Amino acid sequence: MNQSKKQEFAIVDIETTGGNAKSSRITEVAIVIHDGNQVLERWETLVNPGKEIPNSIFALTGIDNDMVKDAPLFDEVAEHIFSMLKDRIFVAHNVNFDYSFIRFQLQESGFEWSAIKLCTVRYARKIKPGLLSYSLGRLCDYLDIPIENRHRAGGDADATAILFAYLKVLDTDQVFQDMIKHKAVDQRFPPHLNPLEYEQLPNEAGVYYFHDKDGKVIYVGKAVNIKKRVLSHFTGNNIQAQRQHFLKEIHHISYECCGTELMSLLLECAEIKRFWPKYNRALKRYEPKFGLFSYEDQNGYLHLAIGKVNRGQSCIQLFQREYDAIQLLQSFIQHGDINPQFCQFGQASLSTKSIKKDELPDRDLHNTRVERCIEDWLKQQPSYVLIDRGRHADEKSCIVVENGLFYGMGYIDQYCQYQDLEDVKGQVQKYQSNHYMMELVKMAAERQPAKIYFLTKTTVLPAKAAETAFSYNKWAPNSLFGLYE
Structure with a gap:
């Protein structure tokens, strides 16, 4: 870090067209340069995002398309933004949001930049623990910090600067020095997650759960080392919309230790089936397509049928391929001496409607054969x-x-x-x-x-x-x- 800018802070706030850096654009930037005691410099500008501003964003910020049509493009102010941020500690409320946008758009403009980050949400949690909310508006209310032009970059940046200075005065233990270390784990965390919950995680195999603010499970994962795996979710600078929303929703972590990786895998699968979490996708897609079913018709005859399996549906046997299900059903017919007219092979199926009443086999004998065939098949499966x-x-x-x-x-x-x-x-x-x-x-x-x-x-x-x-x-x-x- 440049000695002339050592321990200087660039306090930043931005407004955007949406929630993630890859598909959205910056509409306004404000930067307040601070030395930890006082403001040294201040700059703000509207930015033409080169795309339409959604009505929902206009309702929140008051920034509309007319306001930004004559504003500079990000490319035109990128060099100035880069010069203000270079070699300074990047400070913001929910820092990863602002950081991801600034870094991505600077990269697009040809500037390779990264910085040490300090999140005022996390800083406030450490200095003023136990508050009901750590949103910028609520914190300003709690601490009597004036805030003007809420949800505009300049107003929010000014309020964040006052909050930062206030917290530094209370920070008699110099907590922020630990937070700005290059490898400080805290700065990687989702903004609403208490770091103590991470610290309590074990370095053992098991299953971990991410919960939203209401305690609902939104993600289940397995790990050989729970603590290490959880941290991996928060590293890197992934700007995909799904990850950005995912991190914002994480408020709590819980876990269950398992003896082996296999136990972890099985529990993960069972818990995904139980909770059907919002952000689990891979195992939701891994479902067998076909099953061999048994059912009784209105005349009391048992049928064997191949069909597609719905979630939670039980059957005699599951199959990835319809062909394998057909092979098993044909072996049932052959070795169990089952009337094929009571067997349904997918779409090309027959039913008792096509069988004349005087041609129906003895019901008890037929049902006994079907039941015995199923029972014999299950007995052949190992325990x-x-x-x-x-x-x-x-x-x-x-x-x-x-x-x-x-x-x-x-x-x-x-x-x-x-x-x-x-x-x-x-x-x-x-x-x-x-x-x-x-x-x-x-x-x-x-x-x-x-x-x-x-x-x-x-x-x-x-x-x-x-x-x-x-x-x-x-x-x-x-x-x-x-x-x-």
Whole structure:
């Protein structure tokens, strides 16, 4: 930093045509140069954004298209803005918003610029904790700071300068010096997030939740290291509209530690299905398209049908490809001796409406065949537990698969005995199975066969005889849940 400008501050406020730097433009800029004690210089200008100003923005700021039509383009004032900001600490209320716009438009004008940032929202939280709101207007009301021309760059910049000076007088511990360090974590945070919530995050695997001001979950994520992963959301200078809105809505963070990355992945998926958060998109799209269903018609006959799966809908089996569903249904018909007229292959389906009443098979016999076919298919699907490390030394993580479907997961005391499948199921939390979760478990089982124990419902009493209930594969250790060496 240039010694002549050391510890000088450029207090900035801007007005724009919208909420993100990439698709919106600056309409007004005000810069107040401050040495920490007094104002050294002040400059402001309207800016022609080169695009229409929306009515909603006009209603907020009072700036309309006529006001800016003769104002300079940003390119024409970029060099002057750059000279005022260069080598100074960039100060603003909700600093990342103003910073992202200024940096992006300076870049477009050919000026490479970056600066140390100081957010007066965060500064106020540290110096005056416990206030109900830290918006500029509310802070000025609380602290009796005069504010004129609200929602205009000049008026807001002047008020921010007075607020900054006021906070510095109260800052007897020189808190701001820690805030302006090059690697100060605080400056990366969303403006409404209390840094203490971040500091309390663990460096462990698990799931984290971002909440809005009302406590509603707006994002769920998984991490090998929760603290490190959460911080990564706030780094960089991403100017995409979605990220800008996302950061503004984050008010709180909560978390749940998990024993392994797989447990984190499964819990993340389950929680996304439960909360359906606003900003989660990837796992929402990962849904199997087809399912094999069973239903009873008005005459009491069971049908087997292939169809598209709606969210939360249960079925016998899920498929990514319709072809695979057809293959399974055809095998049901062949091996279960099921009348194909009661089977529906997608759009090309038949129903009992096309079957004459005197040609209908015996209903009880037909239904028994369908039920037995489904039951036999489910019995062929494996039941097993995947045992891995827990959240601490006295427990293990436990994932239960029953008849080829993800049943649930949880944590078990490694010193307890579990005698059969029902006993284990009673120790874990049940979740609604879905295709993605089951694929995750299958992949883990293939990679780590030594952690898999196949289960039956046979009850056993002595722990040493556990092999009859938990018949593990040949690669598994000769122990029940790894408890007996």
